[in-house]
Amino acid sequence: MNALLTGGAAPKPKHGSLVEALAAAARVELAEAGLGYIHLNEHETWTTFAELHDRAAHVARALLARGVRPNDRVALIAPTSPAFVEAFFGALLAGAVAVPLYPPVRLGRLDEYHRSTARMLTSVGARIVLADSRVKRLLGRSIAAARPGLGCVVLEDLLREPARSLSLPRVAEEDLAIIQFSSGSTVDPKPVALSHHNVLSQCAALEQLFPTHGPDGRRLRGRTGVSWLPLYHDMGLIGSLLSAVYVPGRLSLISPEHFLAKPALWLRAISRHRALVSPAPNFAYAYCEKRIRDEQLAGVDLSCWELALNGAEPVVPAVMDRFVARFSPFGFAPRAMTPVYGLAEASLAVTFPRRGARTASLDSARPIVSVGEPLPGVSIKVCDARGAIVGARTLGRIHVRGPSVMTGYFGRPEDTARAVVDGWLDTGDLGFVDDGELFVCGREKDVIVVRGENHAPHTFEEALDELNGVRPGCAVAIGCVLPGGDGESLVMLVERAKDAPADLEDAVRAAVVERTGVRPELVRILAPGTLPRTSSGKLRRREAAMRFSAGKLDAPRAVTPLRLAVEVVRSTVAFATARLGDDEGR
Amino acid sequence: MTRPTEADVLAEIQRIVRDELEIDSAITSEQRLASELDSLSRTVLAVSLEDRFRVRLTEEDAQLATLGDLARAIVARSGARSGES
Secondary structure, eight states: OBSEEEOOOOOOOSSSSHHHHHHHHTTSOTTTSEEEEEOTTSOEEEEOHHHHHHHHHHHHHHHHHHTOOTTOEEEEEOOSSHHHHHHHHHHHHTTOEEEEOOOOOTTOOSHHHHHHHHHHHHHHTOSEEEEOHHHHHHHHHHHHHHOOTTOEEEHHHHHHSOOOOOOOOOOOTTSEEEEEEEOOSSSSOEEEEEEHHHHHHHHHHHHHHSOSBOTTSOBOOSOEEEEOSOTTSHHHIIIIIIHHHHTTOEEEEEOHHHHHHOTHHHHHHHHHHTOSEEEEOHHHHHHHHHHOOGGGGTTOOOTTOOEEEEOSSOOOHHHHHHHHHHHGGGTOOGGGEEEOEEOGGGSSEEEEOSSOOOEEOSTTSOOEEEEEEEOTTOEEEEEOTTSOBOBTTOOEEEEEESTTSOSEETTOHHHHHHHEETTEEEEEEEEEEETTEEEEEEESSOOEEETTEEEOHHHHHHTTTTOTTEEEEEEEEEEEEOTTOSSEEEEEEEEEOTTOOTTHHHHHHHHHHHHHSOOOSEEEEEOTTOSOBOTTSOBOHHHHHHHHHTTOOOOOOOOOHHHHHHHHHHHHHHHHHHOOOOOOOO | OOOOOHHHHHHHHHHIIIIISOOOSOOOTTSBHHHHSOHHHHHHHHHHHHHHHTOOOOGGGGGOOBHHHHHHHHHHHHHHHHHHO
């Protein structure tokens, strides 16, 4: 048996575009389908999809009147709110491509935010930026740098403009719908372009997997979900919002920052609405287990929660177990915990467990949680370095094919050609297949996942560029699950300079938090020359990560005359054998 | 609600940092926001303070350097708010 898995026939999407999906949802009563927005005080405002459709059409006509044309990129920067959702569908109804970007972190520093936002706006060639009034005032520098043709417009102003009688364009399934950013490598986040067909195929496959009957065999009424996930992220946008429109079902939205401040809001909303589905990354399950107190859960009953999807970052078995133990007294069913695997380039999900969670391990390595079988319509193969499919229980690189695999990286044909070959997307993730299920072990691509968000390592390393006491260019950021840790955390491996101050570790931590908003869990100060390098002196991040994990990150041995002589002989031999003259290592 | 004093706000910040963020080290008004708290902690602090003191933190608050600056901004804003009503 080899490591090729197929998920069966792809279900045909019910609609030809997300625009049609919204029009269909608009014909359904609020008792069955609609969106609720939960405030910090748990007050909730509901809207029907018909109301959403009307307001989105208003936005679409206002955009057309301003000069937005089909296939133009419309960037959206706003917190979770009715205005965001109306603008998102407004862009689609205008035939444009919606590009949701993250709003600035509150009380955060803005330098890095402006740099990355301007870069993303430029890379998609945004024609216009839609923001809420609060965010717009902050965006000045990003807008000035990216210069979108039609500027930056406040969402509420668009809605207040008089209604226009422009007709809306026809949207085809192959038209682009969304560009979402992926930090799948060391370079800039890449713009993942998804067509209406890509996104609807994902929604159709997910719909097939959602349960229709409860454990007692009773048919479940309606589809109800709760989500606090950011709407600029695939799991929040496609997995929650667009799925709710597609099904259509009822979805209650909580803003991510309100969840962080009061995580009990999430579980209370699931209980109140008898929600069937609610997804979150691993860190959120750990966060709830730590932060929620019993008195916040008076009367809460989580027995309705059939699918606690767990994705977007590596799943830590101990965290799942602790969550189950902590919340089963409140009705949480252990079988509800559902680890899934996916990536932005595949729209969202790639696999889904159909037989309950189980773990396996290669050799005597740590146990890995199964992420299940491919979604309907999806094929997966695990390959060796030459691209040949490996056998079962053999580690290799995961490739994915299916209708929700991206159209490509927007405006980057070379990157696209590298990532997708003959329809197979190279995920850059490492894993193995056992008994028809996929197990994800790690990544070959350089990316650090902290709290469900992907970060390129160089953003952390650059934070130390001018820090006194650090050898210039001699810092490596890696992501790993530390012993007893709740998930992947950031580890900084830093070589000290000669004049390093005694409190260098604190200084490194402060510099990284200040620049990136992420706190390194561990800072290891190393003697000069400890980090592994290539022959041309470039740091080898993956090798450093492997040595760190194995506890073998050792300082170079002290240079004695004898050792020096041995090294000279060695390197002469190496030169002679390899005939390389490019050894400029520091 | 009567207008809070700077000490009230600082005490609340200290409580949030200790109880909600579970950071053990003592927090003083001179400490720098950006280098002390990660993005999650800053978000929790912002939302909790807004909720507790019924103020809205705005775009200018991204420029606040220290926890003391933050406390003063909240005192000033809660005063403006009660002045309006």
